[in-house]
Amino acid sequence: MKTDQRNSIFIRCCYGYAVSGMAVLVIGAILPSIIKEAGISFLAAGGLLSIMAIGNLSSSFIFPVMVSLMGKKKSITIVTLFVPSSLLVLSLLPPLAVMYAVILLYGFARGCITILNNAAVNDIYGDTATSKLNILHCSFAVGAFLAPLLTAAMMKLGFGWKITLYLIVVLTIFSAISYGTMNYQLIDDRKSKSNNSVAGNRGFLRSFPFYCIAFILFFYLGVENCINGWFVTYLQNTGVMSAEFATTLVSLTWLVIMGGRLVCAAMSKKMHRSTILLIHSIGSAVCLFILIKVNSLPLVTISLLGLGYFLSGIYPTCIANAGPLIQGSTFGMSLLTAISAMGGIFTPQIVGGAADRVGIVAAISILVFNVVFVVILSAVNFRIWHQKKKVGQTS
Template structure:
């Protein structure tokens, strides 16, 4: 009995070390995601990049993120989880260092692609590890994503510190994130995470019957337009505010942090109201609110109005992604390929929209590029309306 209790205690300690490494990785993932948008205006100015190239950099990041979603599921089968996480995290180390070394568009595209690889690897593998170790407890996973929001909230402040104190401070900020990524590799390397290759695969019969269901198709469209919107807002918002002259660059960085704080509060609100209101009501309300506040944001010309509209937009936008995933939970639980299908198709939105918005900005101005996002927001709202009435139709027919 004594030896058994000691073994249990040792197992608990080892699991805590692994979970601590996962939480640290998600904290850094928040920095990884937001630092790109924070340094992009300075990077574009330093290397004299057109808006279309800036949008292409964000798309390259999204491509890396998308590819990493598949790699994170495949690599552990052949090389174990620890090696897989360490390998994928190398992208962030190399990517942020590379963007400070050269202004060559090809190498910059590679840098943003590598950062996307790391971001997707951290998200997918750490979700799996924490879920397994906690027995699928939602509290552990919720805290994991809360840590991400903390990193995203702190990132613009870190960028402001470096850019205000150093010449070419954006390069110091990028190197700082590169070092944070290096510590992920060290922490997981020292952790007791299982590193045995998972070579035995389950023989499962895959089906794509869910593609025939209208609810799944509409939800996929909703998520596609959501990611069109989110990728442009996260990646080009600081550039828009800085280049339009509505607010100062430092104020714009603060707005980005405020956006993530509001998103965190919005997600908590949606979580509290989800059982009372239901998914379809939440989706239609949040999409309508996001569309309204985004239109007002594009029409705003003062610091106060921009701040108010951004808070409203972020608060409404916050719960759309998780609620949409919950809206198709019956398909993702029944069909092994459903989750990968919806995230892959929706992920194409985050790849294509920044390029299109950047091209429009080059031909008009940055306001024109960001105003184009209004189309995506309106189409997202249209999908929410279709989902609402489709669910009512199904309910009345049963």
């Protein structure tokens, strides 16, 4: 495959992922306005975040079937058009049941884009895909950084949240066109040359380390989805900052996450993955404890940015840690994704339900439970991998 052909596919995937990051994070940025104008409860708003995660999870099972029936090109083109149409319907503030339906489609489309992007970059770059995947995931962080910042800028200029939504609608339409005109034959040709027989491996099903990593991701994604969906609302309700500063701060957190992932990629060349995971887990726990205990604007700002930095390395490091266990198994990756996604489904709903009773500021403390378990399981994972290292050295 020619370099310029591969670069064309890669650039389109990066653009699609950046727009996906914007589309996902804008929901959290405008959630306070939706709660106020639609008159819905925190529990109902938490349901929106959970429904989005359910849609994301369903893509792991539905999108492969769509591709087998219609092919990649037609499937992803149809799916990516769900995003602008969902945002347009959401801007009308329809009844809650309709909101749930469009957010379900919205989450499903996000999951399909993730699947396609990761698979495409893996397939066209093969053994050299690691650095490209890091850049790909950074492009999502770029979009996630820009969405709250754009929302804050619009608020500062006196525009409503719907204007931000309409701007992202335009970008997502261009994304759908980009995916619709991509050369999928090049991807399929490269994939057919690199298929590996280990894809059918099932040994991980009896592996405790596999489930340890899966449940680290379960509790981690609960925290990440709450940051994406609840933290603008949370920061506004603390009373220590303005609405504009809150949305800007969440945006800056994603900028830190982007940088953190690049730092983590560099660290992985000098340090074992389990060690990196434990360090980042402990750091995220410390930052979350500080965040929920202080009322000082400088300390809240520093602790949230620190939380973003330490959380940034957990997901990709877990995926890399699971690699030797699942040995390229598609089923293994799907199961890992499914278990982890459940945390992203349940946690925002639990936080939303608690917020109706005790307020969003107190309800965010539930995330302490998540980070404590991330630390415990990361410590177990660290011990498992280093025991294996000792055994290998003595044998």
